[in-house]
Amino acid sequence: MTDSKSPARRIRVGCPAHNCGGRCLLIAHVENDRITRLETDDRPDVVEAPQLRACARGRSYLRRQYHPDRLTHPLRRVGLRGEGRFERISWDEALDFAANELRRVRDTYGHGALLIPYGTGSYNQTGGSGVARRLLNLFGGCLGIYNSYSWGATNIATPTVFGTLTTGNQRQDWLNSKYILMWGWNPAEMRDGTNSDFFVVVCIDPRHTPSVASLADEWVPIRPGTDVAMMSAMAYVMIEEGLVDRAFVRAACVGFDESQMPVPGAESYEDYILGRRDGVRKTPQWAEAITAVPSETIARIGREYATTKPGVLYQGYGMQRRAYGEQVVRAGCVLAAITGNVGIPGGWASGLAEQAPDGGGLWNVLPQGENPFKAQIPCFLWTEAVLRGHSMTAADGVIGAEGLTSDVKLIYCVASNMIVNQHADLNRSVAILKDEKLVETIIVQDNFLTPSGRFADLVLPACTQFETFGVGDGWKYGDEVILMPQLVPPLGETKSDYRICAEIAQRLGIGELYTEGRDERGWVEHLLGVYRERRFPDLPSLDELLESNVGVWARAVTRPAVAFADFRADPQAHPLDTPSGKIEIFSKQLYDMERPDEIPAVPKHITEWESPFGKEAQRFPLQVIGHHTLHRVHSTHDNNDWLGEAFPQRVTMSPVDAAARGICDGDLVKVWNDRGATILPCRLTPRIMPGVIDIPQGAWWSPDKQGVDRRGSVNVLTSHRHTPLAFGSAQHTIMAQAARYEDER
Amino acid sequence: MMLKKGFRFDARSCSGCKTCQVACKDKQGHGMTTRFRRVYEISGGAWVQQGASWHQNVFAYHLSMSCNHCDKPICVEVCPSRAMRQNEDGIVTVDENRCLGCGYCAFACPYGAPLLDLSSGVMTKCDLCADLLREGKSPTCVAACPMRALELEDVEDLRQTLGRGAVFPFLQPTLTEPNWYVALHPDSDRAADGQARIANREEVEPK
Numbered sequence: 012m013t014d015s016k017s018p019a020r021r022i023r024v025g026c027p028a029h030n031c032g033g034r035c036l037l038i039a040h041v042e043n044d045r046i047t048r049l050e051t052d053d054r055p056d057v058v059e060a061p062q063l064r065a066c067a068r069g070r071s072y073l074r075r076q077y078h079p080d081r082l083t084h085p086l087r088r089v090g091l092r093g094e095g096r097f098e099r100i101s102w103d104e105a106l107d108f109a110a111n112e113l114r115r116v117r118d119t120y121g122h123g124a125l126l127i128p129y130g131t132g133s134y135n136q137t138g139g140s141g142v143a144r145r146l147l148n149l150f151g152g153c154l155g156i157y158n159s160y161s162w163g164a165t166n167i168a169t170p171t172v173f174g175t176l177t178t179g180n181q182r183q184d185w186l187n188s189k190y191i192l193m194w195g196w197n198p199a200e201m202r203d204g205t206n207s208d209f210f211v212v213v214c215i216d217p218r219h220t221p222s223v224a225s226l227a228d229e230w231v232p233i234r235p236g237t238d239v240a241m242m243s244a245m246a247y248v249m250i251e252e253g254l255v256d257r258a259f260v261r262a263a264c265v266g267f268d269e270s271q272m273p274v275p276g277a278e279s280y281e282d283y284i285l286g287r288r289d290g291v292r293k294t295p296q297w298a299e300a301i302t303a304v305p306s307e308t309i310a311r312i313g314r315e316y317a318t319t320k321p322g323v324l325y326q327g328y329g330m331q332r333r334a335y336g337e338q339v340v341r342a343g344c345v346l347a348a349i350t351g352n353v354g355i356p357g358g359w360a361s362g363l364a365e366q367a368p369d370g371g372g373l374w375n376v377l378p379q380g381e382n383p384f385k386a387q388i389p390c391f392l393w394t395e396a397v398l399r400g401h402s403m404t405a406a407d408g409v410i411g412a413e414g415l416t417s418d419v420k421l422i423y424c425v426a427s428n429m430i431v432n433q434h435a436d437l438n439r440s441v442a443i444l445k446d447e448k449l450v451e452t453i454i455v456q457d458n459f460l461t462p463s464g465r466f467a468d469l470v471l472p473a474c475t476q477f478e479t480f481g482v483g484d485g486w487k488y489g490d491e492v493i494l495m496p497q498l499v500p501p502l503g504e505t506k507s508d509y510r511i512c513a514e515i516a517q518r519l520g521i522g523e524l525y526t527e528g529r530d531e532r533g534w535v536e537h538l539l540g541v542y543r544e545r546r547f548p549d550l551p552s553l554d555e556l557l558e559s560n561v562g563v564w565a566r567a568v569t570r571p572a573v574a575f576a577d578f579r580a581d582p583q584a585h586p587l588d589t590p591s592g593k594i595e596i597f598s599k600q601l602y603d604m605e606r607p608d609e610i611p612a613v614p615k616h617i618t619e620w621e622s623p624f625g626k627e628a629q630r631f632p633l634q635v636i637g638h639h640t641l642h643r644v645h646s647t648h649d650n651n652d653w654l655g656e657a658f659p660q661r662v663t664m665s666p667v668d669a670a671a672r673g674i675c676d677g678d679l680v681k682v683w684n685d686r687g688a689t690i691l692p693c694r695l696t697p698r699i700m701p702g703v704i705d706i707p708q709g710a711w712w713s714p715d716k717q718g719v720d721r722r723g724s725v726n727v728l729t730s731h732r733h734t735p736l737a738f739g740s741a742q743h744t745i746m747a748q749a750a751r752y753e754d755e756r
Numbered sequence: 757m758m759l760k761k762g763f764r765f766d767a768r769s770c771s772g773c774k775t776c777q778v779a780c781k782d783k784q785g786h787g788m789t790t791r792f793r794r795v796y797e798i799s800g801g802a803w804v805q806q807g808a809s810w811h812q813n814v815f816a817y818h819l820s821m822s823c824n825h826c827d828k829p830i831c832v833e834v835c836p837s838r839a840m841r842q843n844e845d846g847i848v849t850v851d852e853n854r855c856l857g858c859g860y861c862a863f864a865c866p867y868g869a870p871l872l873d874l875s876s877g878v879m880t881k882c883d884l885c886a887d888l889l890r891e892g893k894s895p896t897c898v899a900a901c902p903m904r905a906l907e908l909e910d911v912e913d914l915r916q917t918l919g920r921g922a923v924f925p926f927l928q929p930t931l932t933e934p935n936w937y938v939a940l941h942p943d944s945d946r947a948a949d950g951q952a953r954i955a956n957r958e959e960v961e962p963k
Binding site: 047048049050051053056064065066067070071073199200219221222223224225226230232299300303304305306641652653654656657658659665667677694696697698700701 | 768769770771772773774775777778779781782783785788789791799800801802803805806807808809810811812814816817818893896899900901902903904905955956958959
């Protein structure tokens with residue numbers, strides 16, 4: 012019981028960098044090359060530089076670190092692709108295979124046939140897909156990808172309003188707000204956790220989330236995919252009741268009404284809201300029929316947000332991973348603008364909200380070099396590049412070139428479970444990958460044999476973050492640099508992602524170019540210099556950080572920066588980076604695309620392509636959402652048993668929907684649509700609105716003998732149809748049916 | 757002796773994230789199923805459709821629960837082998853050499869604190885991280901809480917501001933006088949009126 016007096020060294024270390032969006036501090040007890048315990052941040056806890064207390068995922072990390080299924084040596088496929096049969100091979104054989112295949116595919120099809128898919132399983136500079144990009148860029152290039160699975164639509168839509176992604180104030184500024192609308196935002200399960208000393212916090216979400224329970228004064232459940240209807244009706248109330256901040260709109264916006272139209276005679280935002288062109292007034296009653304939110308609630312929230320200033324309308328990202336996800340981003344930004352909440356302390360401009368003044372964290376600082384192959388596809392469209400890459404053009408989102416020259420023939424998947432588990436329409440992806448005539452070579456590099464790993468021809472075993480050197484920063488929020496010193500030797504024959512790529516580089520004749528003579532520690536030392544140069548001039552050296560064992564270096568936020576403060580003070584002197592220099596409620600760029608039904612110039616409610624209002628609802632009446640659970644970071648930690656015990660994978664369902672189907676709490680339930688099916692236990696709860704069921708995303712696809720998933724892998728249900736403007740993921744737009752399932756096993 | 761410091765738990769701020777539960781397992785080196793600290797999800801409320809809209813009065817709160825090192829520890833009272841005892845500092849511990857593993861304590865405890873250790877056949881329980889307290893540190897669960905909803909504070913001060921936890925489903929603090937002082941969630945009254953249930957039984961019941 013007196014472990015803390017044992018000879019264990021206590022080493023402060025950044026929590027392994029998966030893609031949770033935060034970055035916390037652990038204190039690892041290390042004894043005889045083994046980590047025996049993980050504590051968390053023990054610095055003084057102040058608002059200006061709060062303790063970075065790790066969540067359950069960080070605190071249970073040893074269950075992942077010492078999991079019996081860790082990969083320990085390279086594997087080569089011996090069965091059919093996807094069958095899951097492999098044989099052990101040596102590193103020499105494995106690395107030769109990788110290098111030879113890269114050469115062969117390059118020589119046969121060109122650099123555009125090589126793809127490193129989107130992957131966020133590791134983000135510590137010496138691990139993850141970034142080190143592989145550096146390798147292939149030095150090799151002569153590969154098909155590029157752009158945009159994000161997480162925030163595809165907002166990444167493109169936010170700048171159409173504000174000309175920038177830096178639309179957020181530093182988070183300490185939330186304390187200056189009097190009214191906070193958490194719209195589809197669930198920090199208690201995601202990140203950025205705060206406290207509820209605000210005047211009023213209202214949470215708008217189909218789920219009664221942990222954030223509602225712990226932060227909110229009021230929960231407003233809303234039908235998924237209908238948020239723009241409610242936002243439009245709030246604008247209607249503001250216009251009708253004279254609550255629009257007319258002075259700010261006049262000074263700082265374009266497109267609100269006919270007096271400020273970039274295209275004279277085009278439909279203004281006010282025209283749309285008042286129904287002058289389409290004949291539909293966007294009243295709270297109109298919105299009630301769409302959103303299922305009572306009209307009086309919509310009107311009241313509209314009044315409260317317009318009159319309780321300053322106020323925050325914080326948009327979560329789930330609602331933009333939907334059909335027409337761009338609209339909800341633009342509509343939220345417009346509400347912030349017409350209430351005059353942009354550019355003031357306690358306010359919030361909405362949108363993607365990287366933090367002022369400089370965009371916040373640098374994310375990846377390892378130099379990846381320039382990709383000599385110029386064509387890039389939206390990351391979400393990689394299956395299209397496999398099936399019909401040679402015919403893809405700007406119409407498919409290709410940038411950097413007129414089109415692609417070949418299909419994708421080699422996939423090198425590093426710290427990524429994207430090619431099977433996390434991409435939309437899983438059964439479709441699986442069918443594509445099984446056809447060895449399409450992708451000829453699949454290399455997967457990871458800690459475990461993930462569902463994606465099962466489809467590899469070559470599996471390369473990577474060590475964990477605790478087994479090599481790494482470094483990260485505070486990501487979207489937080490002004491910290493967090494060191495991840497190597498704690499223990501790599502397990503078995505595993506190597507860091509960086510080391511594996513360096514050894515492939517050696518075989519490709521670019522070893523020196525790749526390493527520049529540095530090992531992982533050497534790069535961390537070098538990259539601290541990059542942080543020092545770009546954001547943190549006072550950052551100590553690696554030796555100093557190791558010597559002091561602080562783990563984290565933080566810059567306190569004493570006066571939180573406010574996005575657009577300069578613009579607010581003088582819009583003429585500090586114009587935005589939009590075509591008009593102002594906040595574009597109406598976007599001429601979008602107008603000129605001439606696709607008003609899908610990409611309107613002012614934000615509009617558009618009925619989703621799968622919705623309760625379409626004929627598809629007759630067969631598939633339930634909306635399915637797949638929230639981010641504390642069990643996992645995307646698909647990482649799915650095999651962590653402590654987290655499985657704490658957060659069992661269940662489909663949650665309203666007792667209303669369950670009763671209609673004869674389903675009882677705890678029953679096995681089959682959920683299906685035309686794309687696939689999954690069978691898992693259910694939990695009935697009033698904490699989700701009727702008509703909506705939730706299957707937390709990221710569970711590892713586990714097909715039974717009939718090929719039906721038995722773990723609740725939501726991507727068997729999702730669609731690969733992309734959002735119209737951003738070519739982003741719309742994976743949350745799903746209709747399905749559910750029934751009680753009698754297990755015959 | 758009674759405990760000088762007790763738990764202050766803010767049921768308004770607890771998000772149910774279970775970091776306390778998991779951090780405790782790490783500190784104790786537990787495997788699966790043994791949970792000295794568990795987090796209850798309490799929820800209730802109903803839905804009514806009126807025309808196109810749904811109306812609801814749904815509520816939920818979470819309770820983080822471990823041994824509360826009670827001032828009247830019933831586990832000590834019922835133990836036939838005098839293995840369960842309250843130390844000088846008020847911390848309730850089990851003497852593994854005396855314990856018969858009969859489970860009377862687990863049956864009697866309203867908070868599910870004593871657990872049977874299947875490998876040794878004796879009872880096991882939270883000791884308030886006595887080793888850390890001696891070093892002037894907080895118990896692991898307290899230091900872990902991302903929402904700052906769980907603290908260890910002077911009992912004298914706690915009694916000035918908060919009552920001992922009397923909140924569904926733990927409504928009878930007079931039985932054992934737990935050192936668990938709770939800032940109540942606003943919907944606690946509705947739960948006490950029978951409008952709520954434990955929503956996550958599979959996550960909190962002993963296995």
